[in-house]
């Protein structure tokens with residue numbers, strides 16, 4: 001396995017001199033899934049936006065396939081093979097499903113092959129190709145957003161809150177597809193996810209961020225088997241796990 005994504009001492013945020021994420025080191029191999037967890041406001045989205053070049057880093061470095069990315073260079077970042085699925089999905093809502101996918105396929109002659117490859121992961125989109133993206137259900141929109149990212153054949157795929165606004169049953173169906181994608185294509189995937197237990201089910205490794213710092217890192221299966229460690233990481237050292245676990249964790253958290 002090769003390291004495809006690396007963050008070294010990354011600082012990120014919105015104001016110079018006031019980073020809201022500090023000292024972040026991450027490493028991810030091809031074909032691996034990293035679950036990035038943490039309470040609201042921990043800095044997860046900020047990290048993804050920074051890695052994707054949509055927010056200039058304040059310090060440190062991000063590398064994709066050994067190439068150091070230029071801070072804030074979204075175009076160069078996507079050329080290096082890193083693609084972000086943002087939490088708002090950013091679809092062209094008045095264009096059809098097929099048109100949204102087609103825009104992401106660079107070589108026209110491979111279009112039908114690429115479309116079929118994506119429909120293989122998301123067969124539900126097959127009947128919806130001529131429907132406007134804005135008329136799809138939330139789950140279908142998420143499938144399309146991920147399908148569009150896959151059409152770019154990324155080395156690294158970042159998915160921010162795939163489950164936002166979706167019923168848990170849909171999330172339960174979508175997350176294993178991401179495992180399949182990682183296994184089939186060797187893509188490295190970073191999943192920012194509030195459904196902690198479901199994310200740990202499909203991930204290889206996990207990190208928990210709190211107040212902009214990595215407070216826990218480990219093997220996903222080991223962390224899933226030890227929910228108290230995750231709860232403690234969400235709550236912090238001085239919290240009383242007996243009293244307030246539910247407060248910091250999302251509803252379905254670690255069961």
Ligand SMILES: Nc1ncnc2c1ncn2[C@@H]1O[C@H](COP(=O)(O)OP(=O)(O)OP(=O)(O)O)[C@@H](O)[C@H]1O
Pocket residue numbers: 014020038039040041042043044045046047
């Ligand atoms: N556009 C912005 N300008 C200034 N500060 C921001 C902006 N967006 C987020 N922040 C701040 O950055 C910090 C990290 O927020 P971020 O959205 O990255 O956290 P998160 O872990 O993704 O949270 P959530 O799970 O709620 O999405 C928070 O303190 C937040 O208030």
